[in-house]
Amino acid sequence: MKKILLVEDDPNLGMLLQDYLQLKGKFDIVLCVDGEEGLRAFNKHTFDLCILDVMMPKKDGFALGKEIRKMNESVPIIFATAKAMMEDKASAYDLGGDDYITKPFRIEELLLRINALLKRVSSSKETKTAEPVQSQFQIGNYTFDYTTQLIQHNGQQQKLSTKEAELLQLLCLKQNAVLTREEALLSIWHDDNYFNGRSMDVFLSKLRKYLREDPKVEILNVHGKGYKLLVN
Numbered sequence: 001m002k003k004i005l006l007v008e009d010d011p012n013l014g015m016l017l018q019d020y021l022q023l024k025g026k027f028d029i030v031l032c033v034d035g036e037e038g039l040r041a042f043n044k045h046t047f048d049l050c051i052l053d054v055m056m057p058k059k060d061g062f063a064l065g066k067e068i069r070k071m072n073e074s075v076p077i078i079f080a081t082a083k084a085m086m087e088d089k090a091s092a093y094d095l096g097g098d099d100y101i102t103k104p105f106r107i108e109e110l111l112l113r114i115n116a117l118l119k120r121v122s123s124s125k126e127t128k129t130a131e132p133v134q135s136q137f138q139i140g141n142y143t144f145d146y147t148t149q150l151i152q153h154n155g156q157q158q159k160l161s162t163k164e165a166e167l168l169q170l171l172c173l174k175q176n177a178v179l180t181r182e183e184a185l186l187s188i189w190h191d192d193n194y195f196n197g198r199s200m201d202v203f204l205s206k207l208r209k210y211l212r213e214d215p216k217v218e219i220l221n222v223h224g225k226g227y228k229l230l231v232n
Contacts, residue, residue, distance in 0.1 A: 035059025054081035
């Protein structure tokens with residue numbers, strides 16, 4: 001049975017979501033009422049997915065998500081909030097969130113998103129174990145090890161998140177050729193919807209920052225097609 005961390009400060013909504021997801025989704029739900037309690041629960045248990053309300057006392061959902069990402073780079077995170085501002089969506093993905101749902105939402109929709117994320121994670125693990133793929137790359141003056149998720153340059157190391165590493169690996173495998181946007185989204189997120197596209201844009205911005213010390217290395221936008229890792 002999959003274990004899910006649900007952090008929601010509205011007790012009525014929290015209990016409703018807990019009961020529904022346990023009954024309909026057959027999940028083991030650990031319900032917490034604020035960010036600090038959620039962090040303690042995450043340290044105590046191993047979770048397959050986290051659902052974090054953004055507006056909470058003591059520690060908000062974004063702060064909690066950041067703490068969780070420091071400890072676990074791959075557990076799927078869904079942020080839930082009453083705010084519909086684009087800045088919040090950008091913050092959610094910038095912190096390594098995998099999905100974003102705006103209140104009020106239908107519980108059925110949340111269940112669909114949970115199942116989709118868990119399916120993607122399972123599919124990604126199966127693909128990685130089935131096909132050995134090149135993991136060591138030279139990118140100009142940088143070396144990139146996909147297995148350890150490390151970029152090294154002039155004795156300095158940069159640790160990548162799982163999705164950053166997956167995206168950079170795809171770009172490296174297509175070095176100096178076009179990686180289509182659809183190919184990247186389907187390979188990493190298994191869905192080329194708008195929100196996953198926004199998430200990928202955030203990761204691309206981070207990769208550009210990590211590689212900026214070598215002027216011969218660029219990640220270019222190819223209009224209407226995708227991206228190109230250009231190494232001169």
